[in-house]
Amino acid sequence: MSILVDADSRxxxxxxxxxxxxxxxxxxxxxxxxxxxxxxxGKGGQTFDDSVPVFNTVEEARAKAEADVSLIFVPPAFAAxxxxxxxxxxxxxxxxxxxxxxxxxxxxVVAYCLECGTRLIGPxxxxxxSPGKCKxxxxxxxxxxxxxVGVISRSGTLTYEAVDQLTRVGLGQSTSVGIGGDxxxxxxxxxxxxxxxxxxETKGVVLIGExxxxxxxxxxxxxxxxxxxxxxxxIAGRTAPPGKRMGHAGAxxxxxxxxxxxxxxxxSEAGVTVVESPSAIGVTMAExxxxx
Amino acid sequence: xxxxxxxxKALLRxxxxxxPESEVADSTEAAEVAAAGLAEKGYTRFAVKAQxxxxxxxxxxxxxxxxxxxEAGELAGAMLGTQLVTPQTGPEGVLVRKVLIEGGxxxxxxxxxxxxxxxxxxxxxxxxxxxxGVEIEEVAANKPDKIHNEWITPGRGLETFEAAGVAYxxxxxxxxxxxxxxxxxxxxxxxxxxxxxxxxxxxxxxxxDGQVVALDAKINIDxxxxxxxxxxxxxxxxxxxxxxxxxxxxxxxxxxxxxxxVGCMVNGAGLxxxxxxxxxxxxxxxxxxxxxxxxxxxxxxxxxxxxxxxxPRLNSVxxxxxxxxxxxxxxxxxxxxxxxxxxxxxxxxxxxxxTKAEEGRKLLQESSLEFIVAETLDEAxxxxxxxxx
Numbered sequence: 001m002s003i004l005v006d007a008d009s010r011x012x013x014x015x016x017x018x019x020x021x022x023x024x025x026x027x028x029x030x031x032x033x034x035x036x037x038x039x040x041x042g043k044g045g046q047t048f049d050d051s052v053p054v055f056n057t058v059e060e061a062r063a064k065a066e067a068d069v070s071l072i073f074v075p076p077a078f079a080a081x082x083x084x085x086x087x088x089x090x091x092x093x094x095x096x097x098x099x100x101x102x103x104x105x106x107x108x109v110v111a112y113c114l115e116c117g118t119r120l121i122g123p124x125x126x127x128x129x130s131p132g133k134c135k136x137x138x139x140x141x142x143x144x145x146x147x148x149v150g151v152i153s154r155s156g157t158l159t160y161e162a163v164d165q166l167t168r169v170g171l172g173q174s175t176s177v178g179i180g181g182d183x184x185x186x187x188x189x190x191x192x193x194x195x196x197x198x199x200x201e202t203k204g205v206v207l208i209g210e211x212x213x214x215x216x217x218x219x220x221x222x223x224x225x226x227x228x229x230x231x232x233x234x235i236a237g238r239t240a241p242p243g244k245r246m247g248h249a250g251a252x253x254x255x256x257x258x259x260x261x262x263x264x265x266x267x268s269e270a271g272v273t274v275v276e277s278p279s280a281i282g283v284t285m286a287e288x289x290x291x292x
Numbered sequence: 293x294x295x296x297x298x299x300x301k302a303l304l305r306x307x308x309x310x311x312p313e314s315e316v317a318d319s320t321e322a323a324e325v326a327a328a329g330l331a332e333k334g335y336t337r338f339a340v341k342a343q344x345x346x347x348x349x350x351x352x353x354x355x356x357x358x359x360x361x362x363e364a365g366e367l368a369g370a371m372l373g374t375q376l377v378t379p380q381t382g383p384e385g386v387l388v389r390k391v392l393i394e395g396g397x398x399x400x401x402x403x404x405x406x407x408x409x410x411x412x413x414x415x416x417x418x419x420x421x422x423x424x425g426v427e428i429e430e431v432a433a434n435k436p437d438k439i440h441n442e443w444i445t446p447g448r449g450l451e452t453f454e455a456a457g458v459a460y461x462x463x464x465x466x467x468x469x470x471x472x473x474x475x476x477x478x479x480x481x482x483x484x485x486x487x488x489x490x491x492x493x494x495x496x497x498x499x500x501d502g503q504v505v506a507l508d509a510k511i512n513i514d515x516x517x518x519x520x521x522x523x524x525x526x527x528x529x530x531x532x533x534x535x536x537x538x539x540x541x542x543x544x545x546x547x548x549x550x551x552x553x554v555g556c557m558v559n560g561a562g563l564x565x566x567x568x569x570x571x572x573x574x575x576x577x578x579x580x581x582x583x584x585x586x587x588x589x590x591x592x593x594x595x596x597x598x599x600x601x602x603x604p605r606l607n608s609v610x611x612x613x614x615x616x617x618x619x620x621x622x623x624x625x626x627x628x629x630x631x632x633x634x635x636x637x638x639x640x641x642x643x644x645x646x647t648k649a650e651e652g653r654k655l656l657q658e659s660s661l662e663f664i665v666a667e668t669l670d671e672a673x674x675x676x677x678x679x680x681x
Binding site: 024077100108111138139140142143153157160164184208215218240279 | 409411414415416446447484487489514516517520550558559560563565566569570571573578614617646647668669670
């Protein structure tokens with residue numbers, strides 16, 4: 001088992017003919033992902049790499065290729081509309097990689113996705129991978145290993161770092177989810193924690209948070225109530241000065257709230273093993289779960 | 293993007309929110325003329341306010357009151373050209389280039405009104421309090437019952453009855469309540485209209501004759517909206533921004549100057565922050581945050597390395613790249629391309645992992661750059677800190 005995506009997922013890539021879209025589509029296909037369609041307005045009828053049909057709209061991709069998951073590589077100016085198009089067409093899951101979408105556009109998009117019953121991951125995220133089954137995103141597939149640890153993170157490369165550490169100590173991953181670094185996103189830590197708790201394969205969860213917002217505090221609230229799996233957490237940004245935006249729009253400490261120390265404290269109180277150094281993520285999980 | 297008080301007030305005025313009469317000045321003479329103009333309109337007191345992006349101006353001596361136009365000129369002259377130190381600036385302070393000369397108003401009551409994004413409810417939230425003129429974070433921490441919230445529904449805007457509810461929570465009555473309701477509704481309209489990330493009026497005052505006026509204003513615009521709002525982009529004040537941060541922005545790099553001594557260049561914001569944390573754990577201090585981004589080209593890495601080497605106080609540099617989409621060989625080529633234009637006289641530690649890491653290391657070994665190799669993140673941080681000592 002895994003969460004969100006598996007070997008049966010039928011993926012449509014919005015923006016498949018763009019530079020980023022085409023590069024990453026090839027990487028996903030190479031990994032074994034079932035990419036059944038692409039969408040680029042005005043390029044319907046073409047075939048991507050002689051194998052993937054391109055449509056003008058997501059609706060067509062749904063109807064003709066039975067896509068149920070959409071991976072979105074569309075520039076920020078058009079990304080909000082692209083997500084809504086995916087939701088309106090009825091895809092089960094939409095993942096938006098795009099960085100730089102205006103926050104108020106996302107306020108509108110998140111409400112729209114909720115109305116349509118589409119789960120949104122991101123924006124500004126690396127996507128989701130269920131190792132050995134399906135990769136829907138931009139993460140390097142080769143550092144992953146199929147296994148029992150769920151990974152949830154607001155960051156991209158820091159997730160790869162954590163996954164690499166897990167793989168090196170022999171711990172594979174059930175699913176790794178990048179929920180994205182923006183202030184307003186579709187899926188929270190808590191949503192993913194709930195899904196991992198229901199997943200039979202997942203035996204432990206790594207949670208990688210960062211400064212800003214209150215998503216980690218909300219996760220802690222939920223975890224405090226008898227969460228069935230062991231959780232190891234790391235919070236990035238202890239050295240960040242208040243009021244400065246560290247790349248991610250979400251990573252700004254406004255008014256002293258959302259500091260790394262506060263997040264670490266509440267997670268600790270909720271029974272989470274909080275590591276001070278990002279280098280300790282893998283070995284700590286290995287100690288808890290025990291490896292061969 | 294942060295706006296100055298005078299820019300924020302101009303926007304409030306555009307949206308129909310009452311603000312005191314004022315004029316911007318950049319010299320003693322201009323300040324005196326501005327105050328004299330206000331005196332002709334009947335004002336007898338004048339506020340002289342430093343126009344800098346940092347908050348806490350009052351505590352740092354950046355807001356002064358004058359009883360005559362000549363005194364306003366003198367106070368402005370004393371403020372202009374100096375480094376203003378407030379609780380939110382560093383010890384070196386920020387240069388005051390402009391002041392706002394404002395007609396003094398008669399204050400009966402000070403309130404707080406602000407709008408920002410509530411990340412957990414995923415919509416804008418109005419924050420209102422009868423405790424105006426102090427930092428809202430202090431009120432939230434010490435008197436949480438004094439804070440009233442109302443959320444703005446996406447796509448619908450703030451209804452009049454919702455604004456009226458906020459005005460009642462602020463204790464306003466009669467014609468003052470009507471005026472307050474209008475201000476709240478207009479501020480919500482402005483927040484959405486400008487795609488702001490923060491719109492704050494502190495204090496929002498009630499005058500002796502029952503008018504509701506924005507005495508101070510702070511607006512931040514969502515950086516992500518500037519591509520389609522050239523009118524707002526034009527309000528940017530580069531003199532308030534860090535020189536290296538501007539240079540980085542020109543290459544689409546994310547750079548933030550910090551006050552430590554270990555420079556770092558990393559791919560990805562989260563890993564960059566984690567690298568800074570690891571430097572701190574190793575007993576060092578990070579000189580900067582630098583994210584070369586997900587799709588870093590040779591040119592971008594070269595630009596990043598050149599900007600990084602310009603940082604003051606550097607005694608060591610750490611390059612930490614986890615190749616996924618970013619390829620180790622491209623990063624190496626970028627560094628090598630920047631080398632001829634640089635004098636690298638401090639130790640450089642390189643940790644390359646992931647895609648094409650081996651090729652990248654080999655390229656660097658064949659170049660003129662002398663560097664320390666590290667395998668893991670903590671090893672890299674330890675070596676970089678040690679090398680700088």
